[in-house]
Amino acid sequence: MSPIRTLRHGGALAWRNLVKFRHTPDQLLDITLMPITFVLMFVFLFGNAVSGDWHAYLQFVIPGIAVQALMFATLGSAISLNSDIRTGVYDRLRSLPIARSAPLIGHILGDTVKYALAIVLVFGIGAALGFRVHNGLSGVAAAALLMLVFALAVCWIATLIGVVARAAETVQALSLVLVFPLTFGSNVFVPTGKLPGWLQAWVKINPVTQVSDALRALLLGTPAGPAVTRTLLWSAAIVAVFAPLAVMAYRRASR
Amino acid sequence: MIEVSGLRKRYGDTVALDGFDLATPAGSVCGLLGPNGAGKTTAVRVLATLLRPDSGTARVGGFDVVRQADRVRELIGLTGQFAAVDDALTGAENLRLIARLLELPRMQARRRVAEVLDRFGLADAAGRPVRTYSGGMRRRLDVAASLLGRPQVLFLDEPTTGLDPRSRADVWELVRGLVADGTTVLLTTQYLEEADRLADSVCVVDHGRVVRTGTPSQLKAQIGGHTLSVRPADPARIPDVVAVLGDAAVTSDGLVSVALSGGSDAAAVLAEAAAELRRAEVAVDELGVRLASLDEVFLALTGQFTAKEVIA
Numbered sequence: 001m002s003p004i005r006t007l008r009h010g011g012a013l014a015w016r017n018l019v020k021f022r023h024t025p026d027q028l029l030d031i032t033l034m035p036i037t038f039v040l041m042f043v044f045l046f047g048n049a050v051s052g053d054w055h056a057y058l059q060f061v062i063p064g065i066a067v068q069a070l071m072f073a074t075l076g077s078a079i080s081l082n083s084d085i086r087t088g089v090y091d092r093l094r095s096l097p098i099a100r101s102a103p104l105i106g107h108i109l110g111d112t113v114k115y116a117l118a119i120v121l122v123f124g125i126g127a128a129l130g131f132r133v134h135n136g137l138s139g140v141a142a143a144a145l146l147m148l149v150f151a152l153a154v155c156w157i158a159t160l161i162g163v164v165a166r167a168a169e170t171v172q173a174l175s176l177v178l179v180f181p182l183t184f185g186s187n188v189f190v191p192t193g194k195l196p197g198w199l200q201a202w203v204k205i206n207p208v209t210q211v212s213d214a215l216r217a218l219l220l221g222t223p224a225g226p227a228v229t230r231t232l233l234w235s236a237a238i239v240a241v242f243a244p245l246a247v248m249a250y251r252r253a254s255r
Numbered sequence: 256m257i258e259v260s261g262l263r264k265r266y267g268d269t270v271a272l273d274g275f276d277l278a279t280p281a282g283s284v285c286g287l288l289g290p291n292g293a294g295k296t297t298a299v300r301v302l303a304t305l306l307r308p309d310s311g312t313a314r315v316g317g318f319d320v321v322r323q324a325d326r327v328r329e330l331i332g333l334t335g336q337f338a339a340v341d342d343a344l345t346g347a348e349n350l351r352l353i354a355r356l357l358e359l360p361r362m363q364a365r366r367r368v369a370e371v372l373d374r375f376g377l378a379d380a381a382g383r384p385v386r387t388y389s390g391g392m393r394r395r396l397d398v399a400a401s402l403l404g405r406p407q408v409l410f411l412d413e414p415t416t417g418l419d420p421r422s423r424a425d426v427w428e429l430v431r432g433l434v435a436d437g438t439t440v441l442l443t444t445q446y447l448e449e450a451d452r453l454a455d456s457v458c459v460v461d462h463g464r465v466v467r468t469g470t471p472s473q474l475k476a477q478i479g480g481h482t483l484s485v486r487p488a489d490p491a492r493i494p495d496v497v498a499v500l501g502d503a504a505v506t507s508d509g510l511v512s513v514a515l516s517g518g519s520d521a522a523a524v525l526a527e528a529a530a531e532l533r534r535a536e537v538a539v540d541e542l543g544v545r546l547a548s549l550d551e552v553f554l555a556l557t558g559q560f561t562a563k564e565v566i567a
């Protein structure tokens with residue numbers, strides 16, 4: 001199958017995801033309700049306690065919550081992939097003369113739009129509450145690119161879960177088990193220095209901490225340190241481990 | 256068009272296919288008939304390139320389903336046993352997706368989608384999400400999707416399960432139309448009537464292999480043979496009738512029937528039965544010999560019923 005045809009098939013399937021999304025926009029609610037709740041809850045409940053002033057806290061927490069929203073959105077796409085494989089839809093697709101990889105490509109392409117929407121929503125709410133960017137357009141562009149890279153890495157974890165899980169409930173459970181330790185065990189909500197000592201070792205290496213720090217640096221103009229490089233390294237590592245596993249599981253599911 | 260020989264497939268300890276053979280000429284309808292778990296779906300999945308057999312070969316349109324799967328996929332359409340339409344899309348969108356995946360030119364795709372929707376009586380519901388469809392509408396859409404690309408070979412796994420008699424007849428009509436256009440159809444079914452009405456040849460499947468093949472009437476004549484039935488005027492005389500006919504089955508509405516072994520002469524059996532009943536002085540409302548139904552054939556072949564020896 002030529003790459004052009006593969007892309008065309010993937011594009012058709014991505015179109016399907018977008019049409020679905022248009023019919024049931026409440027999917028967006030699914031992936032943003034949690035982050036929005038978190039924004040409001042953390043900013044107004046704990047903001048003063050953590051930073052002494054909720055305005056300062058808002059600047060700190062919004063980039064991190066964007067990362068969390070991104071993870072929820074990515075893992076949410078595991079559910080739609082899973083339901084395709086569990087139902088006859090996938091059998092129908094495989095009986096058609098299309099590239100083997102087209103359904104995967106379709107899911108990933110189609111869901112990228114969802115990730116983007118989820119992010120825009122989080123920053124929109126942040127802006128409404130007073131979140132301000134201090135690093136110009138190039139900073140925003142770099143941040144957007146970095147989020148995309150990270151999302152495209154995490155989506156391989158989602159793909160693996162979506163392919164191997166036996167039911168949608170399993171997908172949901174696995175996703176939560178994955179997202180909560182990663183986001184709460186990071187400096188998304190609380191600066192590393194204020195977390196309990198035993199947790200700090202993990203928080204410092206946690207990829208979510210790295211992405212959040214990188215985003216803060218790129219958006220707010222604070223010194224980035226090694227965060228951007230580390231995010232890219234983490235993304236590469238995640239892809240290196242999970243992409244082959246996901247593709248292998250996917251091949252096996254299609255036998 | 257479809258040639259299968261010696262297919263084997265096992266799932267752990269379960270042998271799903273155990274030397275499955277099949278040959279279906281182009282432009283004909285082959286019906287796979289068999290009890291639950293016989294291996295029908297497994298066979299269809301192998302033929303539709305979804306499942307790799309452990310051994311044996313299967314060719315569709317001359318192409319090997321394992322080594323030339325891509326070529327096979329160019330030829331086939333599949334309606335699986337379980338619904339393969341997307342609930343969140345409208346009926347038209349589901350078909351448009353298939354058209355896009357088949358890379359039909361835009362104008363042609365639009366025309367074809369409209370045509371198929373119309374033919375399946377779904378034009379009015381085309382703009383509604385499939386979530387709101389009835390089971391029968393969903394099934395029709397499923398079948399519609401499988402023939403959108405005008406496949407040369409169509410696999411239908413229980414296409415009419417869950418349809419009302421009217422929709423079932425509609426699907427039969429469509430299948431006949433396709434066959435008239437030269438499509439080869441392999442269908443599995445639980446409905447003997449469906450096989451009887453639609454199939455040029457019927458393959459009875461049991462325990463992962465084809466146990467008998469023939470036209471519906473051949474099967475009925477060979478295996479089922481004839482059934483003799485008697486309805487005494489007075490239901491109280493049923494025991495006497497049974498005494499005369501021997502090992503007979505009695506239905507709740509008072510019909511006593513006996514399956515005759517193959518090759519018996521219907522006229523002779525009838526005359527003999529009539530004479531015996533008169534000797535026993537049983538008044539009779541109804542007396543006759545008919546070919547066994549495909550149901551009886553099916554039950555006889557899959558061991559859930561044994562044809563009884565003829566009386567006298």
Ligand SMILES: Nc1ncnc2c1ncn2[C@@H]1O[C@H](COP(=O)(O)OP(=O)(O)OP(=O)(O)O)[C@@H](O)[C@H]1O
Pocket residue numbers: 266269270271289290291292293294295296297298336
């Ligand atoms: N994925 C699977 N894993 C384990 N066993 C399976 C699997 N698929 C089928 N089987 C087994 O293989 C046998 C044949 O199944 P198959 O689905 O082909 O039967 P069928 O004739 O289509 O039955 P039905 O009329 O109920 O649809 C059954 O015993 C079934 O339990």
Ligand SMILES: [Mg+2]
Pocket residue numbers: 295296297336412
């Ligand atoms: Mg079946």
